[in-house]
Amino acid sequence: MHLTRVQLSNFRSWAELSLDLVPGVSLVSGANAAGKSNLVEAIYLLAALRSTRAQTEGEMIRWSAPQPQIMRVAGTALSEGEPTEVEVAVAARDGAAGGSARQRSGAPLTSKRIRVNGVARRAADALGAIRAVQFTTLDIELLTGSSALRRRFLDVAVGQLTPSHAAALSRYQRALTQRNALLKRIAEGSARESELDQWDDLLSAAAAPIWEARSAAAHALSPQVEQQHLALRAPNDPAETIALIYVPANEPGLRESRRRDLARGSTSAGPHRDELLIDLDGRPAANFASRAQQRAAALSLRLAEADYLRSQAGDPPVVLLDDIFSELDPPRRERTAAAVSAMEQVILTSADPAAAPFARSELAASWQIDDGRMRAAQG
Amino acid sequence: MQRSPATAPTIARLIEAFHRLPGIGPKSAQRLAYHVLRAPRAEAEALSEALLEVKDSTRLCAACQNITDADPCAICLDSDRSASTICVVEEPLDVAAIERSGVYRGRYHVLHGAISPMDGIGPEDLKVGELLARLGDASIDEVILAMNPNLEGEATAGYLSRVIGAMGVRVTRIAHGLPVGADVEYADERTLRAAMTHRVEVEQPNGDD
Numbered sequence: 001m002h003l004t005r006v007q008l009s010n011f012r013s014w015a016e017l018s019l020d021l022v023p024g025v026s027l028v029s030g031a032n033a034a035g036k037s038n039l040v041e042a043i044y045l046l047a048a049l050r051s052t053r054a055q056t057e058g059e060m061i062r063w064s065a066p067q068p069q070i071m072r073v074a075g076t077a078l079s080e081g082e083p084t085e086v087e088v089a090v091a092a093r094d095g096a097a098g099g100s101a102r103q104r105s106g107a108p109l110t111s112k113r114i115r116v117n118g119v120a121r122r123a124a125d126a127l128g129a130i131r132a133v134q135f136t137t138l139d140i141e142l143l144t145g146s147s148a149l150r151r152r153f154l155d156v157a158v159g160q161l162t163p164s165h166a167a168a169l170s171r172y173q174r175a176l177t178q179r180n181a182l183l184k185r186i187a188e189g190s191a192r193e194s195e196l197d198q199w200d201d202l203l204s205a206a207a208a209p210i211w212e213a214r215s216a217a218a219h220a221l222s223p224q225v226e227q228q229h230l231a232l233r234a235p236n237d238p239a240e241t242i243a244l245i246y247v248p249a250n251e252p253g254l255r256e257s258r259r260r261d262l263a264r265g266s267t268s269a270g271p272h273r274d275e276l277l278i279d280l281d282g283r284p285a286a287n288f289a290s291r292a293q294q295r296a297a298a299l300s301l302r303l304a305e306a307d308y309l310r311s312q313a314g315d316p317p318v319v320l321l322d323d324i325f326s327e328l329d330p331p332r333r334e335r336t337a338a339a340v341s342a343m344e345q346v347i348l349t350s351a352d353p354a355a356a357p358f359a360r361s362e363l364a365a366s367w368q369i370d371d372g373r374m375r376a377a378q379g
Numbered sequence: 380m381q382r383s384p385a386t387a388p389t390i391a392r393l394i395e396a397f398h399r400l401p402g403i404g405p406k407s408a409q410r411l412a413y414h415v416l417r418a419p420r421a422e423a424e425a426l427s428e429a430l431l432e433v434k435d436s437t438r439l440c441a442a443c444q445n446i447t448d449a450d451p452c453a454i455c456l457d458s459d460r461s462a463s464t465i466c467v468v469e470e471p472l473d474v475a476a477i478e479r480s481g482v483y484r485g486r487y488h489v490l491h492g493a494i495s496p497m498d499g500i501g502p503e504d505l506k507v508g509e510l511l512a513r514l515g516d517a518s519i520d521e522v523i524l525a526m527n528p529n530l531e532g533e534a535t536a537g538y539l540s541r542v543i544g545a546m547g548v549r550v551t552r553i554a555h556g557l558p559v560g561a562d563v564e565y566a567d568e569r570t571l572r573a574a575m576t577h578r579v580e581v582e583q584p585n586g587d588d
């Protein structure tokens with residue numbers, strides 16, 4: 001699929017922006033903090049329906065937006081000739097715009113509205129309408145960061161293909177919160193242990209579809225990661241194999257771990273504790289790999305994600321590359337460019353256009369951001 | 380809610396009172412308050428009397444725990460209804476919804492909520508003890524669980540089916556015709572009729588503890 005049009009209104013640094021897009025590779029260049037990453041974040045929001053950067057959704061609203069403060073991102077994608085329009089709007093309440101004020105429990109400081117082809121949808125029902133993969137310099141955290149980031153990597157890939165996954169995750173999360181609250185109540189003596197029985201049943205039932213979906217995704221992603229990693233390797237690189245190993249936290253069962261759970265006051269097994277191990281040459285990449293190796297592994301994961309979405313949906317996702325080339329060596333730049341060129345649409349940003357491994361003749365479009373304005377770059 | 384200096388304090392107080400009601404936003408609260416202000420005094424009196432009366436003269440039926448003017452309630456007194464079946468629901472409004480469907484001719488039991496540990500609600504905070512006391516009577520041969528199709532409703536049904544099943548009473552649940560998120564109280568009559576008619580036996584856990 002490819003985007004034909006993207007419109008931003010009061011999104012971070014952008015007051016208004018309307019962009020007509022074409023298939024192929026498009027380059028957006030501009031100085032640091034010119035608004036390139038904000039543009040990529042906005043486009044990816046159309047697929048993920050939540051920000052990958054913002055702590056609170058209020059952050060996405062331009063701080064100087066006029067009252068009532070509303071940010072809006074809309075985009076139209078063409079998939080096999082069929083247009084789909086997605087719109088995400090976030091409205092601030094009580095001056096939440098631009099701030100990172102924490103949400104008080106239960107009372108969001110913003111409200112979000114999602115529409116697909118003009119019809120209001122819940123996020124769980126709108127996922128997958130537009131599919132995209134985002135590459136950023138932060139992807140190295142997939143290797144070095146917490147296991148929550150790797151679970152999210154799997155969940156985001158699954159969610160764009162199987163929208164019911166989002167509903168399954170939120171059902172599991174609620175059952176988990178309830179069981180943990182009950183464990184604490186039992187410890188305080190305000191509830192009986194036998195009350196755990198039905199929550200054990202509900203939590204186990206809620207966990208099953210998540211394990212099934214994650215396991216299927218990891219199974220499909222694993223050979224694709226290996227293949228991408230091989231393709232990125234330079235001829236004189238040391239032999240480096242990558243392995244993706246999904247370890248569902250399904251042992252022991254909830255009944256068996258009850259004693260331990262009561263003692264620690266929280267649930268010790270379940271999808272919230274799943275691990276996705278990433279090994280390089282048989283050793284954990286987080287501890288034993290160099291920065292450059294970790295960067296290459298992260299790149300392989302994203303390329304595999306794009307391949308996975310393409311093969312499962314039968315249609316390539318929109319590929320967004322946010323300033324990733326400057327930290328790659330020239331051979332890996334070339335190989336990454338070759339890998340993503342197979343996709344229908346690639347939008348890449350760069351502070352240093354010379355680092356972008358595409359000849360001018362290979363670019364379908366090129367823009368330059370100057371003083372918050374987007375203009376077609378001179379050919 | 381913000382108070383505007385242009386609004387007299389007495390009106391602001393009424394607006395706030397309406398705003399506290401479930402489902403009433405600030406705009407609706409304002410509309411209601413100004414409606415009362417413009418209405419004849421008799422209408423305001425009737426409203427305030429009705430509000431106080433509902434607090435002063437309603438109570439819970441000692442048998443089914445539904446809200447009633449007279450104890451026992453009309454349903455518990457009705458000798459044409461079967462006394463051997465009890466349909467357990469979360470809220471009084473669920474009784475009204477099932478009654479509208481016209482498919483059920485037994486008795487009810489209202490729990491006044493559902494189990495939710497994160498809200499501090501356990502079985503002791505619901506009318507569960509009262510239900511178990513009714514089941515001591517040998518004439519009850521079926522308990523129908525009609526909880527809402529959400530996690531808390533399912534947890535409540537799971538808990539009750541264990542406890543009641545252990546007493547040797549047959550337990551059934553209304554069919555999963557109710558879509559997730561469609562509470563009993565809001566379900567249309569046809570859906571409820573189908574859900575009640577096609578209720579399913581609850582499997583008793585046999586010693587897997």
Ligand SMILES: [Zn+2]
Pocket residue numbers: 440441442443444445451452453454455
């Ligand atoms: Zn009664």
